[in-house]
Amino acid sequence: MSNVVSSAAAHYPELNQPLDGRYQVNEILAARLWGRTYLAQDLRRPSQTECIIHQFKQIPEIPNYAELVRSLFVKEAACLEEFGVHDQIPQLLAYFEDNEGFYVVQEFIEGRSLSQELIPAVPWGDAQVIALLREVLEPLAFIHQQGGLHGNIKPDNLLRGQMGRLILIDFGNMSQIQQECMMAYGLEDNPTQGSEQGYQPVEQLQGLPCAASDIYAIGMIAAQALTGKHPTQFQIDPQSGAVLWLPHYEEAIPMLNRGLIGVVNRMVQWDLSRRFGSAGEALQALKAVDQNGLRSPVEIRPSGKSSTFPTIVTDAQTVTTVINSDPVANPVTDQPFFLTRLLMSAIAHPSVRIGIGGAALTAIAAAIGWSLLHSVDWSQSNPILGKVSKKLQKKQPSVQAGLVKPERIQTVSGTWLQDWTHATKTFQQAEQALNKGNWSEARQLTQSMSTNIPYWKDRGNALEKQVIAKAEVDSKNLLQTAYDRAQNRDFTMALTTLKQIVPETTAGAISQTKVDEYTAKQAIKAQADLQKAYDHAILRDFTQALIYLGQIPQGTPAYAIAQKKGVEYSRKAQIRARLMLKAAADYAQQQNFIAALTTLEKIPSSSLVDEVVEQKLTEYTAKLNQQAAQWLQQANAEAATGQKATAIAVLQKVPMGTPAYAQAREQLAAISSASASNPRNFHPVAFTRVVQDLNPGTYLRETAPRIALQ
Template sequence: MSDVLTHAKVSYSGLDRLLDGRYQVIQILATGPWGQTYLAQDTRRPSQPECVIQHVKPAAYGSDYQAALRQLFVREAFTLERLGEHEQIPRLLACFEDEQGFHLVQEFVDGTPLSLVMTPQPWEEEQVVQLLLDCLETLAVVHGDSCRHGDVRPDNLIRRLQDGKLILTNFGTVRDIHLSLMTINRLAALSLVPDTQGYQPPEQIQGLPCLASDVYAVGMIGIQALTGVPPLQLESDARTGEVLWHPFGQAAASTLRHGLVAVLSRMVRTDHTQRYPSAREALQALQQLTQAVPLNLPLSSTEPEPIAPALSPDSPLQETSQPVVLPETPQQEPIAEQRFSPAVQIGVGIGAVMAAAVCGYALPHLIDRTLFGAADPDQQALAAATQQYQAGQLQKAVSLAEAIPKESPAYAPAREAITNWQTDWQTAERKSQAAKAAFKQGNGLAVLQEAQGLPQNNYWQAQVKPLVEQSASQAEAAAAQLLRDAYGRAIVKDFAGAIVALKQIPEGTSVHAKAQEKLREYGEKQKIQAVSYLQVAYNQAETKAFDKALETLQKISADTPTHATAQVKIREYTDKQRVRAEALAMQDLNPGSQLREATLAAQ
């Protein structure tokens, strides 16, 4: 471990002091519009371990912006702390604020950046698949927490020296906080360091990133590994904008290569709605590929040896780069994504539900037959009752199940089944009637919503299926309109209204996946907006403008964590407004004031 006194000889203006009284800056690793990144040592720990500090400069947009930034910074620090519990994400060690701004202290990762092992020589297909699995498994955890990385590239993927695991570093959290606040407050964004490496998709370059943006970046890394060609050296189709990389990939001779090409092609589609929506779906596609074609990996590392030292102080760094010292299923489908008509999509959805209904309550009892024996008459009676229930004969099913004696091992399952059948039958009748009423009214969207709420029963599914199929086009049109309404509301910052519209889009419509993606996005923006509203209310209350503060607090959605605080402040400011009004009224009734007014009038 390097000694602090030795590193302290490297002097940077304003950084010769200990940050937070304990962190000695060793080196400035990166500088950008939001602040700087340092390599430092913790002088308060016996081993004086190295760490990475992200310094966020104070905002120059006024006290409201700064206060909102502070609250969001703390919230994002909690997020990084939570994500850091994963073994392949650096731990958050501390966060603090001083007169120079905000600071995040994270674990230093000793290892080799992936950028140093991405050679011009193509990797074997098995090596590429393993790399993608390593990346996507960790990224799926991040996306599962409704978070994005925002800057996935080889510099930010470190092969840890200690155990050889791939570590995902340098989240774009700080930049995203600033951009979100600037968008909500309608401020002009600072000029960003452009993507000079080719791992960012079009929507991210335009300032509209999503979870699929991270998927694109991982896909480009996979293409670079498979072909040996960096992203910037790949051409794009002038008409579609799609990346033209297949000539470099040669012919997809093997089953594994064919499947890998299909997965990578979908990961890097220009239109983010045609990509895997998150790392989870991309990971599932790869896992299905490896199940069909088992990998034949060597026992040694799956990557070539690095062509440069792990530590390169002279290497150029981008704004948000981690320092280089730190250490859908490809089922032989065509590369162009298959598209189905709305009726087919919705029909498949209902068919899947009906297939599940074949199991329903019957499946556990079919399994139980291995326990009771195939010839057990009570078990056979329960199986027959289940068949009657699925055929729409509820009373016959109940009668057969009730005839099973108490001493039989099948008695308890039969009683449980009767209760479930009767409850679900009532639900099915209600849902079926509602679906028929919606169909008569021409409300295709409501038909689909009611159908999806049906219990697992073949009889009732068959009753509703024709209505769903005939309402498919109406449901599609209504779902598309709801999505447009949500977009319109989001443009005017009405995220609550946008979320209400998106929640009405049912599964089975072609825009459902997009609606789910936007629900996550608008939910995060709504949380940021709520924090901003709360800070504005604080400032209004400081000037005794309690009426304005109360009006601002009422804008905070009940679906945000800030709502509870807002309710407390509403009660507090209401009381203060009442006290202030009473005090002003008492001043008006003060005799001294009235006498003074009378004297002045007499003069």
């Protein structure tokens, strides 16, 4: 066992109870972000040996995750059960599900992994490698013939059992489904472990595994055995994409087996269309090597096209055996479920590129057929996929055989990517609107995802349901807010609030009736505001008239009239402002700066004379201060000559807010005190003018005086 994490080192409270009420976890063999592998004992069969449990955890960040993957997990479990009848594949003992995730129970295989046999710098002999290839390819051919794949082949997952045969363990299909969902939703998983590096071809690293991906992994293991070097030590030819493992082989064993080299070279081709399409093909080629002897040169040619790697021939007199690489069977066209997985991979990763100038998605899409991609309904598995499979057998060429025409690839790729890009952009915008709480916008965007791609249809529908669920809670608050605003007679904002309620919610049905009601009331209020504007205009209060006109919303019958009256009253307000400015100037000419400033303060802002008004305010304020100072001096002079009553009258003219005001109040207090102590010297003077106690700098320019227009 490798990567063992003891239960003492990592405490997981959820494992205190037996899984599914019967499997007691004894040890945690591996743990990653969204899955674990346990060594457990079946409490209902205590006499039996321990078992292995693979857990695939729920991913709460993905909406309706369990519903999305349940059918795929069940089918993968069914495949594992079928594969388990082979004596080199662990039997499936059980499959179950709980709130924590999905579980696959398999028999426990005791033994040592192949990685313990592959000792660095110790190459194997040709016969050993051929026996290894045959031992691994035979059970793998059984898997490929049923339309499946292993998806996680590496030395750690090949166990030498007690009978001495290699056992294929830890299939990667369920983990791949999990990773595809996570990548589709922008989530990150643990990076590829070091033990997996070098064994996975580029299409598998980017989420598009197929049967040829298993062949690549076995080929890299064979190259590792022949050279004693880890695959990460092999370089890649940038021109051809070939794995350059041969220099290490020639260094390790001078006497080359040309036939075996040809087979391994074909297995590790970077471009999957030049690889063996299945384990059955690779076995056929390996048998040809055996039949022609270990040392006879063998030329490997892909059928229908010339080879891209050198033909291996020793001399002209040597008889060369040609191995035809036509597939024994096309597993893709024989199994609807494998087609489902292939489609899911293609749909989840639209921009993956493979090999030197090749495109995985476009090749798969072209082989399956654009119309077939559109016809797949993910909610109905067997009938539709069966129909797709039949069409594929009759009309479509094989990707693995390399028969897809470049012109068709280019056409399908362009259409697909254009549709995919539009759907992706729209979905992202809808998610952003959802995160901001803009339910109506989010729903409109999900409904506008007019795509033929089933993947985006499903995601759009799921997001729309999520929008409605979240909007259900928010819609009740919005409805109450609309009620409150309507009660305050703010029908415009009430209607705006009602329009934010998603129609499919409970409050949505109520909001539709309220929209009609508030629209009628909005029109009535608009007409009332128009009448109020008329009334203020008659009184020459154009400022307030314009305020009422501005409250009349667009879409009401009074709106058009309000717009016309707004222009008229704005023009009359400007005329009134000029008249008030002239009146202020007249007051100033009469040295009545208080009246002048009061008039200026009443001129509404945002008029054409604003700049002049500000200048006059400054000018008249300075003159008023100067006038106040003069009154203070005059009062002091009158008081000095004994004319206290006259002095008091002059001091009372000094207005509040001027610099002289404080001194004037002190002088008034002093004169009053002196007059009280000596009343005979006090001669009252009649004073009839009422002096306002005002501050000319504190007036707000809101309401204009009612001066008749000429």
